[in-house]
Amino acid sequence: MIHLMKYEKETILLTNESDDAWSIYTFNPGLKRKLAAYARQYPDQRRLTASTQEGSETYEVSKARVSIRLTAPYSEEHRKAAEERAKQMNVDKSSQG
Incomplete structure (x- = not known):
């Protein structure tokens, strides 16, 4: 097997x-x-068409089943608020144990 760099x-x-x-x-x-889990559940919607020794796999998937979603970046205010909520959840969990 050939070792590939991440890039x-x-x-x-x-x-x-x-x-x-x-x-x-x-x-x-x-x-x-x-993709493998999706194939087990919906074998008629996707199929493996190729795989390589290096570790790649190629699938064919119905266009109706694929969606590309772009999300806007969080504002600094929104990011900080989410960070505080996560910290509070961790504090709450640790006090319950």
Whole structure:
């Protein structure tokens, strides 16, 4: 097995306007687990089309089943408020134990 550097381990989503599916090529372990779990639950919606010794997998997934979501960055105020809530939750949990 060839050892690849992190920057060589890509994730590529590929499609064109006439296709009904996305081709998803990835080395990402989390994404591969999600796609495998999805395949077990919905085998007609996705299929593994290739895998390599280096660890990549390529899946074909129906376009109707894939969504790309972009989120706006948090404001500094929102980030600090979330940090304080998380700290308070940790304090509450540690006092219960």
